[in-house]
Amino acid sequence: xxxxxxxxxxxxxxxxxxxxxxxxxxxxxxxxxxxxxxxxxxxxxxxxxxxxxxxxxxxxxxxxxxxxxxxxxxxxxxxxxxxxxxxxxxxxxxxxxxxxxxxxxxxxxxxxxxxxxxxxxxxxxxxxxxxxxxxxxxxxxxxxxxxxxxxxxxxxxxxxxxxxxxxxxxxxxxxxx
Amino acid sequence: xxxxxxxxxxxxxxxxxxxxxxxxxxxxxxxxxxxxxxxxxxxxxxxxxxxxxxxxxxxxxxxxxxxxxxxxxxxxxxxxxxxxxxxxxxxxxxxxxxxxxxxxxxxxxxxxxxxxxxxxxxxxxxxxxxxxxxxxxxxxxxxxxxxxxxxxxxxxxxxxxxxxxxxxxxxxxxxxxxxxxxxxxxxxxxxxxxxxxxxxxxxxxxxxxxxxxxxxxxxxxxxxxxxxxxxxxxxxxxxxxxxxxxxxxxxxxxxxxxxxxxxxxxxxxxxxxxxxxxxxxxxxxxxxxxxxxxxxxxxxxxxxxxxxxxx
Numbered sequence: 001x002x003x004x005x006x007x008x009x010x011x012x013x014x015x016x017x018x019x020x021x022x023x024x025x026x027x028x029x030x031x032x033x034x035x036x037x038x039x040x041x042x043x044x045x046x047x048x049x050x051x052x053x054x055x056x057x058x059x060x061x062x063x064x065x066x067x068x069x070x071x072x073x074x075x076x077x078x079x080x081x082x083x084x085x086x087x088x089x090x091x092x093x094x095x096x097x098x099x100x101x102x103x104x105x106x107x108x109x110x111x112x113x114x115x116x117x118x119x120x121x122x123x124x125x126x127x128x129x130x131x132x133x134x135x136x137x138x139x140x141x142x143x144x145x146x147x148x149x150x151x152x153x154x155x156x157x158x159x160x161x162x163x164x165x166x167x168x169x170x171x172x173x174x175x176x177x
Numbered sequence: 178x179x180x181x182x183x184x185x186x187x188x189x190x191x192x193x194x195x196x197x198x199x200x201x202x203x204x205x206x207x208x209x210x211x212x213x214x215x216x217x218x219x220x221x222x223x224x225x226x227x228x229x230x231x232x233x234x235x236x237x238x239x240x241x242x243x244x245x246x247x248x249x250x251x252x253x254x255x256x257x258x259x260x261x262x263x264x265x266x267x268x269x270x271x272x273x274x275x276x277x278x279x280x281x282x283x284x285x286x287x288x289x290x291x292x293x294x295x296x297x298x299x300x301x302x303x304x305x306x307x308x309x310x311x312x313x314x315x316x317x318x319x320x321x322x323x324x325x326x327x328x329x330x331x332x333x334x335x336x337x338x339x340x341x342x343x344x345x346x347x348x349x350x351x352x353x354x355x356x357x358x359x360x361x362x363x364x365x366x367x368x369x370x371x372x373x374x375x376x377x378x379x380x381x382x383x384x385x386x387x388x389x390x391x392x393x394x395x396x397x398x399x400x401x402x403x404x405x406x407x408x409x410x411x412x413x414x415x416x417x418x419x420x421x422x423x424x425x426x427x428x429x430x431x432x433x434x435x436x437x438x439x440x441x442x443x444x445x446x447x448x449x450x451x452x453x454x455x456x457x458x459x460x461x462x463x464x465x466x467x468x469x470x471x472x473x474x475x476x477x478x479x480x481x482x483x484x485x486x487x488x
Contacts, residue, residue: 065187073194088205090198097198101191140202 017061023173028054028075036082047155049126051075053163055096056125057170059103060112068107072100088141095132099125115164122163126156280440287332287442294407295445297321299329301438302346311354311376313337313438318345326405328444334411334432335359335399336441347443351435352380352412360402361412361429366390369400372412372429378436380413382427389425391418397429404447 031050039046055075059068076096080089103125112118130152137145284298299321303314317323319342329336329349337357341348350357351374358373361382368389372380385391395415401408417428 066190069187069191069194073198077198088202090202090205093198094195094202097191097194101187105187136202140199141206 017174019061019173020175024058024071027058027170027173028071028078032075032078032082035079047151047158048162049129049155049159050166051079051092052096052099052126052129053122053159053166054170055100056103056122056163057167059100060107060118060121061174063104063108065101065104065108068104069097069101072096072098072103075100091133091136091141094136095129098132099129102128115168118167119160119164122167123156123160126159127152130156277439283332284440284442297323297443297445298440299323299347299443300440311351311357311374311435312340313349313351313441315347315349315441315443316345317443318343318347320344322445323347323443324447326447328406328410329441330406330410330444331433331438331441333434334413335406336433336435336438338405339443349441352431353378353435358403359406359412360400361397362400363391363415364396364398365392366395369402370427371403372397378431379416380429380431382415382429383424385425385427387420387422387425391415391425391427393418407444 028051031054035048035050038048055068055072058071062068062071073093073096076091076093077089079092079096080087083092103121106112106121110117112121127148130148134145134147137143288296288298297317299315299317301313302316304312313336315323315329323339323342325339325342327339329338335352337349337351337354338359339347340350352359352372353374353376355374355376358371358380360369361372362369363385366389368385368391370382370384372382375381382397393415397412397415399406399408399410399412411432413429413431415427416430417426419426
Protein backbone atom coordinates (compact mmCIF):
# COMPACT_ATOMS: atom_id res chain seq x y z
CA UNK A 1 0.00 0.00 0.00
CA UNK A 2 2.87 2.27 0.68
CA UNK A 3 4.85 1.29 -2.37
CA UNK A 4 4.72 2.59 -5.87
CA UNK A 5 5.12 0.20 -8.76
CA UNK A 6 4.53 0.10 -12.45
CA UNK A 7 2.42 -2.00 -14.73
CA UNK A 8 4.29 -3.15 -17.78
CA UNK A 9 2.26 -4.62 -20.52
CA UNK A 10 3.84 -4.73 -23.93
CA UNK A 11 4.90 -1.25 -24.86
CA UNK A 12 2.67 0.51 -22.32
CA UNK A 13 4.14 1.95 -19.14
CA UNK A 14 1.44 2.85 -16.66
CA UNK A 15 2.28 3.83 -13.13
CA UNK A 16 0.25 2.61 -10.18
CA UNK A 17 0.06 5.29 -7.51
CA UNK A 18 0.13 4.89 -3.78
CA UNK A 19 -1.15 7.38 -1.29
CA UNK A 20 -0.23 8.52 2.13
CA UNK A 21 -1.77 6.53 4.93
CA UNK A 22 -5.27 7.63 5.61
CA UNK A 23 -5.42 9.69 2.45
CA UNK A 24 -8.07 7.49 0.80
CA UNK A 25 -10.21 7.35 3.90
CA UNK A 26 -9.75 11.03 4.66
CA UNK A 27 -10.61 12.17 1.15
CA UNK A 28 -13.61 9.85 1.00
CA UNK A 29 -15.00 10.99 4.32
CA UNK A 30 -14.40 14.60 3.41
CA UNK A 31 -16.26 14.14 0.12
CA UNK A 32 -19.20 12.50 1.85
CA UNK A 33 -19.39 15.16 4.51
CA UNK A 34 -19.11 18.00 2.06
CA UNK A 35 -21.71 16.37 -0.15
CA UNK A 36 -24.05 16.27 2.80
CA UNK A 37 -23.34 19.78 4.09
CA UNK A 38 -22.61 22.04 1.15
CA UNK A 39 -26.07 21.80 -0.52
CA UNK A 40 -27.59 22.98 2.74
CA UNK A 41 -25.89 26.32 2.39
CA UNK A 42 -25.40 26.57 -1.35
CA UNK A 43 -28.34 24.74 -2.95
CA UNK A 44 -27.00 25.23 -6.49
CA UNK A 45 -24.07 22.99 -5.65
CA UNK A 46 -26.48 20.13 -5.23
CA UNK A 47 -25.44 19.16 -8.74
CA UNK A 48 -21.99 18.24 -7.49
CA UNK A 49 -21.23 14.55 -6.98
CA UNK A 50 -18.17 14.62 -4.80
CA UNK A 51 -18.38 10.92 -3.77
CA UNK A 52 -18.50 10.00 -7.44
CA UNK A 53 -15.49 12.15 -8.21
CA UNK A 54 -13.56 10.47 -5.41
CA UNK A 55 -14.57 7.07 -6.68
CA UNK A 56 -13.43 7.93 -10.18
CA UNK A 57 -10.19 9.39 -8.99
CA UNK A 58 -9.11 6.50 -6.84
CA UNK A 59 -10.30 4.02 -9.41
CA UNK A 60 -8.25 5.62 -12.13
CA UNK A 61 -5.26 5.98 -9.83
CA UNK A 62 -5.23 2.60 -8.08
CA UNK A 63 -5.94 0.74 -11.31
CA UNK A 64 -7.08 -2.38 -9.55
CA UNK A 65 -10.62 -3.36 -10.46
CA UNK A 66 -11.22 -5.27 -7.26
CA UNK A 67 -10.21 -2.47 -4.96
CA UNK A 68 -11.87 0.02 -7.28
CA UNK A 69 -15.24 -1.67 -7.11
CA UNK A 70 -14.97 -2.27 -3.39
CA UNK A 71 -14.09 1.35 -2.80
CA UNK A 72 -17.00 2.37 -5.02
CA UNK A 73 -19.29 0.10 -3.09
CA UNK A 74 -18.20 1.49 0.27
CA UNK A 75 -18.52 5.09 -0.91
CA UNK A 76 -21.88 4.42 -2.50
CA UNK A 77 -23.32 2.62 0.50
CA UNK A 78 -22.05 5.38 2.74
CA UNK A 79 -23.75 7.92 0.53
CA UNK A 80 -26.93 5.85 0.68
CA UNK A 81 -26.75 5.74 4.44
CA UNK A 82 -26.29 9.48 4.62
CA UNK A 83 -29.06 10.22 2.15
CA UNK A 84 -31.91 9.46 4.50
CA UNK A 85 -34.57 6.77 4.60
CA UNK A 86 -35.96 7.65 1.17
CA UNK A 87 -32.82 6.33 -0.51
CA UNK A 88 -32.47 2.56 -0.10
CA UNK A 89 -29.08 1.12 0.68
CA UNK A 90 -27.56 0.01 -2.57
CA UNK A 91 -28.99 2.74 -4.76
CA UNK A 92 -25.77 4.70 -5.01
CA UNK A 93 -23.81 1.61 -4.01
CA UNK A 94 -24.57 -0.22 -7.21
CA UNK A 95 -23.83 2.76 -9.44
CA UNK A 96 -20.53 3.56 -7.74
CA UNK A 97 -19.51 -0.09 -7.70
CA UNK A 98 -19.89 -0.15 -11.46
CA UNK A 99 -18.07 3.14 -11.89
CA UNK A 100 -15.27 2.04 -9.53
CA UNK A 101 -14.82 -1.17 -11.44
CA UNK A 102 -14.78 0.46 -14.86
CA UNK A 103 -12.58 3.32 -13.75
CA UNK A 104 -10.04 0.89 -12.34
CA UNK A 105 -10.22 -1.23 -15.48
CA UNK A 106 -9.73 1.76 -17.77
CA UNK A 107 -7.05 3.22 -15.52
CA UNK A 108 -5.08 0.02 -15.85
CA UNK A 109 -5.02 0.37 -19.62
CA UNK A 110 -4.87 4.08 -20.31
CA UNK A 111 -2.87 6.99 -19.11
CA UNK A 112 -5.39 9.02 -17.17
CA UNK A 113 -3.04 11.62 -15.79
CA UNK A 114 -3.69 14.16 -18.46
CA UNK A 115 -6.33 16.77 -17.47
CA UNK A 116 -8.18 16.37 -20.78
CA UNK A 117 -8.43 12.63 -20.31
CA UNK A 118 -9.61 13.17 -16.76
CA UNK A 119 -12.21 15.68 -17.96
CA UNK A 120 -13.61 13.33 -20.55
CA UNK A 121 -13.51 10.29 -18.32
CA UNK A 122 -15.15 12.17 -15.44
CA UNK A 123 -17.91 13.41 -17.72
CA UNK A 124 -18.39 9.95 -19.17
CA UNK A 125 -18.49 8.27 -15.80
CA UNK A 126 -20.95 10.86 -14.55
CA UNK A 127 -23.27 9.94 -17.40
CA UNK A 128 -22.76 6.24 -16.74
CA UNK A 129 -23.37 6.77 -13.04
CA UNK A 130 -26.59 8.61 -13.82
CA UNK A 131 -27.67 5.90 -16.25
CA UNK A 132 -27.19 3.20 -13.64
CA UNK A 133 -29.18 5.26 -11.13
CA UNK A 134 -32.01 5.68 -13.61
CA UNK A 135 -32.03 2.01 -14.44
CA UNK A 136 -32.05 1.12 -10.78
CA UNK A 137 -34.95 3.45 -10.17
CA UNK A 138 -36.94 2.25 -13.12
CA UNK A 139 -36.19 -1.44 -13.18
CA UNK A 140 -35.55 -2.39 -9.61
CA UNK A 141 -37.57 0.12 -7.67
CA UNK A 142 -40.31 0.66 -10.26
CA UNK A 143 -40.19 4.39 -9.68
CA UNK A 144 -40.32 7.10 -12.34
CA UNK A 145 -37.01 8.74 -13.09
CA UNK A 146 -36.17 11.02 -16.01
CA UNK A 147 -33.56 9.93 -18.44
CA UNK A 148 -30.60 12.16 -19.19
CA UNK A 149 -31.71 15.75 -19.72
CA UNK A 150 -30.20 19.20 -20.06
CA UNK A 151 -29.90 19.63 -16.33
CA UNK A 152 -27.89 16.46 -16.07
CA UNK A 153 -25.76 17.46 -19.04
CA UNK A 154 -24.85 20.65 -17.26
CA UNK A 155 -24.20 18.69 -14.10
CA UNK A 156 -21.96 16.31 -16.04
CA UNK A 157 -19.97 19.21 -17.44
CA UNK A 158 -19.67 20.94 -14.08
CA UNK A 159 -18.59 17.76 -12.34
CA UNK A 160 -16.11 17.06 -15.12
CA UNK A 161 -14.57 20.49 -14.69
CA UNK A 162 -14.60 20.23 -10.91
CA UNK A 163 -13.17 16.73 -11.10
CA UNK A 164 -10.33 17.84 -13.30
CA UNK A 165 -9.46 20.53 -10.81
CA UNK A 166 -10.11 18.41 -7.76
CA UNK A 167 -8.01 15.54 -9.03
CA UNK A 168 -5.02 17.85 -9.20
CA UNK A 169 -5.56 18.64 -5.54
CA UNK A 170 -5.92 15.00 -4.54
CA UNK A 171 -2.79 14.19 -6.48
CA UNK A 172 -0.95 15.89 -3.64
CA UNK A 173 -1.97 13.05 -1.33
CA UNK A 174 0.05 10.66 -3.43
CA UNK A 175 3.30 9.43 -2.19
CA UNK A 176 6.12 10.42 -4.40
CA UNK A 177 7.73 7.51 -6.17
CA UNK B 178 -13.10 -25.76 -5.13
CA UNK B 179 -13.29 -24.23 -8.59
CA UNK B 180 -10.29 -22.09 -9.37
CA UNK B 181 -11.10 -18.71 -10.81
CA UNK B 182 -8.57 -17.25 -13.23
CA UNK B 183 -6.98 -14.16 -11.76
CA UNK B 184 -8.05 -12.00 -14.66
CA UNK B 185 -11.65 -12.84 -13.92
CA UNK B 186 -11.51 -12.43 -10.18
CA UNK B 187 -12.41 -8.80 -10.27
CA UNK B 188 -15.32 -9.55 -12.59
CA UNK B 189 -16.58 -12.22 -10.25
CA UNK B 190 -16.18 -9.88 -7.35
CA UNK B 191 -18.10 -7.21 -9.24
CA UNK B 192 -20.89 -9.64 -9.87
CA UNK B 193 -21.04 -10.71 -6.26
CA UNK B 194 -20.99 -7.18 -4.94
CA UNK B 195 -23.67 -6.02 -7.32
CA UNK B 196 -25.83 -9.01 -6.57
CA UNK B 197 -25.55 -8.44 -2.85
CA UNK B 198 -26.54 -4.85 -3.25
CA UNK B 199 -29.44 -5.65 -5.51
CA UNK B 200 -30.69 -8.14 -2.97
CA UNK B 201 -30.19 -5.57 -0.30
CA UNK B 202 -32.34 -3.20 -2.31
CA UNK B 203 -34.97 -5.81 -2.64
CA UNK B 204 -35.07 -6.47 1.06
CA UNK B 205 -35.53 -2.81 1.83
CA UNK B 206 -38.07 -1.76 -0.72
CA UNK B 207 -41.70 -2.37 0.08
CA UNK B 208 -44.08 -1.81 -2.76
CA UNK B 209 -47.55 -0.59 -2.12
CA UNK B 210 -49.80 -3.46 -1.09
CA UNK B 211 -47.43 -6.00 -2.63
CA UNK B 212 -45.03 -6.61 0.21
CA UNK B 213 -41.31 -6.32 0.10
CA UNK B 214 -39.64 -6.12 -3.26
CA UNK B 215 -37.67 -9.29 -2.68
CA UNK B 216 -40.92 -11.10 -2.17
CA UNK B 217 -42.29 -9.59 -5.37
CA UNK B 218 -39.17 -10.65 -7.21
CA UNK B 219 -39.22 -14.08 -5.71
CA UNK B 220 -42.81 -14.60 -6.69
CA UNK B 221 -42.29 -13.10 -10.11
CA UNK B 222 -39.27 -15.29 -10.67
CA UNK B 223 -40.80 -18.46 -9.39
CA UNK B 224 -44.33 -18.09 -10.69
CA UNK B 225 -43.44 -18.79 -14.36
CA UNK B 226 -41.88 -22.06 -13.31
CA UNK B 227 -44.86 -22.79 -11.11
CA UNK B 228 -47.19 -22.10 -13.98
CA UNK B 229 -45.10 -24.22 -16.29
CA UNK B 230 -44.94 -27.00 -13.74
CA UNK B 231 -48.65 -26.87 -13.09
CA UNK B 232 -49.33 -26.89 -16.83
CA UNK B 233 -47.00 -29.84 -17.32
CA UNK B 234 -48.48 -31.80 -14.45
CA UNK B 235 -51.99 -31.06 -15.69
CA UNK B 236 -51.06 -32.29 -19.16
CA UNK B 237 -49.42 -35.42 -17.83
CA UNK B 238 -52.36 -36.08 -15.54
CA UNK B 239 -54.73 -35.47 -18.41
CA UNK B 240 -52.85 -37.88 -20.65
CA UNK B 241 -52.70 -40.43 -17.87
CA UNK B 242 -56.37 -40.19 -17.06
CA UNK B 243 -57.60 -40.16 -20.63
CA UNK B 244 -55.20 -42.59 -22.24
CA UNK B 245 -53.67 -44.90 -19.68
CA UNK B 246 -55.87 -45.10 -16.63
CA UNK B 247 -58.80 -46.51 -18.54
CA UNK B 248 -59.01 -49.94 -16.93
CA UNK B 249 -62.34 -49.22 -15.29
CA UNK B 250 -63.65 -46.82 -17.89
CA UNK B 251 -64.84 -49.54 -20.21
CA UNK B 252 -66.77 -51.26 -17.44
CA UNK B 253 -68.15 -47.95 -16.28
CA UNK B 254 -69.13 -47.18 -19.84
CA UNK B 255 -71.00 -50.43 -20.17
CA UNK B 256 -72.74 -49.92 -16.85
CA UNK B 257 -73.67 -46.36 -17.79
CA UNK B 258 -75.00 -47.51 -21.15
CA UNK B 259 -77.12 -50.14 -19.48
CA UNK B 260 -78.35 -47.60 -16.98
CA UNK B 261 -79.05 -45.17 -19.79
CA UNK B 262 -81.07 -47.77 -21.68
CA UNK B 263 -83.04 -48.61 -18.55
CA UNK B 264 -83.72 -44.94 -17.94
CA UNK B 265 -84.85 -44.48 -21.54
CA UNK B 266 -87.25 -47.36 -21.18
CA UNK B 267 -88.47 -45.96 -17.90
CA UNK B 268 -89.04 -42.56 -19.46
CA UNK B 269 -90.88 -44.06 -22.39
CA UNK B 270 -93.03 -46.07 -20.01
CA UNK B 271 -93.81 -43.03 -17.92
CA UNK B 272 -94.57 -40.93 -20.99
CA UNK B 273 -96.87 -43.65 -22.23
CA UNK B 274 -98.63 -43.83 -18.88
CA UNK B 275 -98.96 -40.08 -18.77
CA UNK B 276 -100.44 -40.00 -22.26
CA UNK B 277 -102.78 -42.82 -21.34
CA UNK B 278 -103.86 -40.97 -18.23
CA UNK B 279 -104.62 -37.92 -20.35
CA UNK B 280 -106.67 -39.95 -22.79
CA UNK B 281 -108.58 -41.69 -20.04
CA UNK B 282 -109.22 -38.39 -18.35
CA UNK B 283 -110.66 -37.16 -21.65
CA UNK B 284 -112.89 -40.18 -21.93
CA UNK B 285 -114.05 -39.85 -18.35
CA UNK B 286 -114.79 -36.21 -18.83
CA UNK B 287 -116.74 -37.00 -22.01
CA UNK B 288 -118.66 -39.71 -20.25
CA UNK B 289 -119.55 -37.47 -17.35
CA UNK B 290 -120.69 -34.74 -19.70
CA UNK B 291 -123.09 -37.15 -21.42
CA UNK B 292 -124.19 -39.27 -18.52
CA UNK B 293 -127.62 -39.92 -20.01
CA UNK B 294 -126.09 -41.67 -23.02
CA UNK B 295 -125.18 -45.34 -22.46
CA UNK B 296 -121.63 -45.83 -23.55
CA UNK B 297 -118.74 -48.12 -22.92
CA UNK B 298 -115.06 -47.50 -22.99
CA UNK B 299 -112.95 -49.97 -24.91
CA UNK B 300 -109.28 -50.38 -25.59
CA UNK B 301 -107.98 -50.83 -29.11
CA UNK B 302 -106.11 -54.10 -29.16
CA UNK B 303 -105.55 -54.58 -32.85
CA UNK B 304 -105.85 -53.18 -36.34
CA UNK B 305 -106.43 -54.48 -39.80
CA UNK B 306 -103.68 -56.72 -41.04
CA UNK B 307 -103.49 -55.21 -44.50
CA UNK B 308 -103.80 -51.99 -46.42
CA UNK B 309 -107.00 -53.11 -48.08
CA UNK B 310 -109.16 -52.27 -45.10
CA UNK B 311 -109.12 -49.88 -42.19
CA UNK B 312 -110.48 -51.58 -39.14
CA UNK B 313 -109.57 -51.85 -35.49
CA UNK B 314 -110.26 -54.51 -32.88
CA UNK B 315 -111.61 -53.70 -29.43
CA UNK B 316 -111.22 -55.58 -26.19
CA UNK B 317 -114.93 -55.57 -25.55
CA UNK B 318 -117.52 -57.77 -27.22
CA UNK B 319 -121.02 -59.17 -26.99
CA UNK B 320 -120.62 -59.95 -23.32
CA UNK B 321 -120.19 -56.26 -22.72
CA UNK B 322 -123.31 -55.38 -24.70
CA UNK B 323 -121.63 -54.41 -27.93
CA UNK B 324 -123.64 -55.14 -31.04
CA UNK B 325 -123.14 -54.63 -34.75
CA UNK B 326 -123.60 -51.12 -36.14
CA UNK B 327 -123.06 -49.42 -32.83
CA UNK B 328 -121.29 -46.11 -33.16
CA UNK B 329 -117.72 -45.78 -31.99
CA UNK B 330 -116.42 -42.36 -31.08
CA UNK B 331 -113.74 -40.57 -29.11
CA UNK B 332 -114.04 -37.26 -27.30
CA UNK B 333 -112.53 -35.70 -30.44
CA UNK B 334 -115.08 -37.07 -32.84
CA UNK B 335 -116.59 -40.05 -34.70
CA UNK B 336 -114.44 -43.10 -35.36
CA UNK B 337 -116.58 -45.66 -37.13
CA UNK B 338 -119.09 -48.40 -36.47
CA UNK B 339 -118.99 -51.90 -35.10
CA UNK B 340 -119.05 -54.37 -37.96
CA UNK B 341 -118.47 -57.61 -36.12
CA UNK B 342 -118.79 -58.72 -32.56
CA UNK B 343 -117.43 -61.70 -30.73
CA UNK B 344 -117.79 -62.80 -27.17
CA UNK B 345 -115.02 -60.66 -25.80
CA UNK B 346 -113.90 -58.61 -28.76
CA UNK B 347 -115.34 -56.65 -31.59
CA UNK B 348 -114.23 -55.11 -34.87
CA UNK B 349 -114.80 -51.52 -35.91
CA UNK B 350 -114.90 -50.22 -39.43
CA UNK B 351 -113.23 -46.82 -39.50
CA UNK B 352 -114.73 -43.89 -41.34
CA UNK B 353 -111.70 -43.82 -43.63
CA UNK B 354 -112.25 -47.33 -44.90
CA UNK B 355 -113.51 -47.58 -48.46
CA UNK B 356 -116.75 -48.94 -47.07
CA UNK B 357 -116.84 -46.55 -44.15
CA UNK B 358 -118.89 -43.45 -43.87
CA UNK B 359 -121.49 -41.54 -41.91
CA UNK B 360 -124.35 -39.18 -42.39
CA UNK B 361 -122.92 -35.67 -42.11
CA UNK B 362 -123.72 -32.04 -42.42
CA UNK B 363 -121.80 -28.80 -42.53
CA UNK B 364 -122.06 -27.20 -39.14
CA UNK B 365 -122.72 -23.62 -40.26
CA UNK B 366 -124.66 -24.01 -43.47
CA UNK B 367 -126.40 -27.18 -42.20
CA UNK B 368 -125.97 -28.68 -45.69
CA UNK B 369 -126.36 -32.41 -45.37
CA UNK B 370 -124.35 -34.92 -47.28
CA UNK B 371 -122.82 -38.26 -46.33
CA UNK B 372 -119.07 -38.56 -45.92
CA UNK B 373 -117.27 -41.68 -46.95
CA UNK B 374 -113.84 -43.07 -46.75
CA UNK B 375 -111.56 -43.84 -49.66
CA UNK B 376 -108.83 -45.77 -47.97
CA UNK B 377 -106.98 -42.50 -47.42
CA UNK B 378 -106.49 -40.32 -44.36
CA UNK B 379 -109.09 -37.82 -45.62
CA UNK B 380 -112.84 -38.30 -45.93
CA UNK B 381 -114.84 -37.30 -48.94
CA UNK B 382 -118.09 -35.39 -48.60
CA UNK B 383 -120.39 -36.42 -51.39
CA UNK B 384 -123.31 -34.70 -52.94
CA UNK B 385 -122.61 -31.10 -52.08
CA UNK B 386 -124.27 -29.13 -54.83
CA UNK B 387 -122.12 -26.97 -57.03
CA UNK B 388 -123.90 -23.80 -55.97
CA UNK B 389 -123.63 -24.53 -52.22
CA UNK B 390 -121.18 -22.38 -50.32
CA UNK B 391 -118.53 -24.41 -48.52
CA UNK B 392 -115.62 -22.70 -46.88
CA UNK B 393 -112.32 -24.15 -45.83
CA UNK B 394 -112.07 -24.83 -42.13
CA UNK B 395 -115.77 -25.33 -41.72
CA UNK B 396 -116.71 -27.96 -39.18
CA UNK B 397 -118.53 -31.12 -40.26
CA UNK B 398 -120.69 -33.03 -37.79
CA UNK B 399 -122.84 -36.11 -37.94
CA UNK B 400 -126.39 -35.57 -39.12
CA UNK B 401 -127.92 -38.57 -37.38
CA UNK B 402 -129.54 -39.62 -40.63
CA UNK B 403 -127.57 -42.88 -40.80
CA UNK B 404 -129.24 -44.19 -37.66
CA UNK B 405 -125.79 -45.07 -36.32
CA UNK B 406 -124.23 -41.87 -35.07
CA UNK B 407 -126.16 -39.39 -32.99
CA UNK B 408 -126.52 -35.85 -34.26
CA UNK B 409 -123.76 -33.30 -33.89
CA UNK B 410 -120.89 -35.63 -33.20
CA UNK B 411 -117.80 -33.97 -34.71
CA UNK B 412 -116.71 -35.62 -37.92
CA UNK B 413 -113.98 -33.32 -39.12
CA UNK B 414 -112.96 -30.12 -40.81
CA UNK B 415 -113.17 -29.12 -44.47
CA UNK B 416 -109.64 -28.88 -45.79
CA UNK B 417 -110.20 -28.90 -49.54
CA UNK B 418 -113.01 -27.78 -51.83
CA UNK B 419 -112.91 -28.35 -55.56
CA UNK B 420 -115.59 -27.16 -57.94
CA UNK B 421 -117.53 -29.83 -59.79
CA UNK B 422 -120.67 -30.42 -61.65
CA UNK B 423 -123.17 -31.33 -60.43
CA UNK B 424 -121.36 -31.78 -57.05
CA UNK B 425 -118.36 -30.22 -55.45
CA UNK B 426 -115.53 -32.34 -54.23
CA UNK B 427 -115.14 -31.62 -50.52
CA UNK B 428 -112.37 -33.23 -48.53
CA UNK B 429 -112.64 -33.51 -44.78
CA UNK B 430 -109.90 -34.05 -42.20
CA UNK B 431 -111.31 -36.45 -39.56
CA UNK B 432 -111.68 -34.95 -36.12
CA UNK B 433 -110.63 -38.13 -34.36
CA UNK B 434 -107.05 -39.31 -34.68
CA UNK B 435 -107.97 -42.43 -36.61
CA UNK B 436 -104.40 -43.53 -37.15
CA UNK B 437 -103.53 -43.29 -33.44
CA UNK B 438 -106.49 -44.75 -31.62
CA UNK B 439 -105.86 -46.42 -28.29
CA UNK B 440 -109.09 -45.98 -26.37
CA UNK B 441 -112.55 -45.41 -27.83
CA UNK B 442 -116.11 -45.11 -26.67
CA UNK B 443 -118.81 -47.41 -27.92
CA UNK B 444 -122.30 -45.96 -27.81
CA UNK B 445 -124.39 -48.79 -26.44
CA UNK B 446 -127.58 -47.86 -28.21
CA UNK B 447 -128.90 -47.51 -31.68
CA UNK B 448 -131.86 -45.46 -30.66
CA UNK B 449 -131.83 -41.88 -31.72
CA UNK B 450 -129.95 -39.88 -29.14
CA UNK B 451 -129.01 -36.27 -28.93
CA UNK B 452 -125.67 -35.13 -27.65
CA UNK B 453 -125.70 -31.99 -25.63
CA UNK B 454 -124.00 -28.93 -26.98
CA UNK B 455 -120.54 -28.43 -25.66
CA UNK B 456 -121.53 -25.63 -23.32
CA UNK B 457 -124.36 -27.67 -21.87
CA UNK B 458 -122.14 -30.65 -21.51
CA UNK B 459 -119.66 -28.61 -19.51
CA UNK B 460 -122.42 -27.45 -17.18
CA UNK B 461 -123.63 -30.95 -16.48
CA UNK B 462 -120.16 -32.31 -16.03
CA UNK B 463 -120.07 -33.27 -12.40
CA UNK B 464 -118.38 -35.81 -10.27
CA UNK B 465 -121.13 -38.24 -11.06
CA UNK B 466 -119.77 -41.81 -11.26
CA UNK B 467 -120.83 -44.24 -13.93
CA UNK B 468 -118.09 -43.75 -16.45
CA UNK B 469 -116.49 -46.86 -17.73
CA UNK B 470 -113.02 -46.52 -18.99
CA UNK B 471 -110.85 -49.17 -20.53
CA UNK B 472 -109.52 -51.31 -17.76
CA UNK B 473 -111.61 -49.43 -15.26
CA UNK B 474 -114.14 -50.59 -12.66
CA UNK B 475 -116.74 -52.84 -14.21
CA UNK B 476 -119.21 -51.86 -11.56
CA UNK B 477 -119.31 -48.47 -13.14
CA UNK B 478 -120.76 -49.72 -16.38
CA UNK B 479 -123.54 -47.60 -17.71
CA UNK B 480 -126.96 -48.95 -18.26
CA UNK B 481 -127.08 -51.60 -20.90
CA UNK B 482 -129.36 -50.75 -23.73
CA UNK B 483 -132.34 -53.00 -23.63
CA UNK B 484 -132.79 -53.66 -27.31
CA UNK B 485 -130.07 -52.61 -29.69
CA UNK B 486 -131.59 -52.10 -33.05
CA UNK B 487 -130.42 -53.59 -36.25
CA UNK B 488 -129.56 -51.51 -39.25
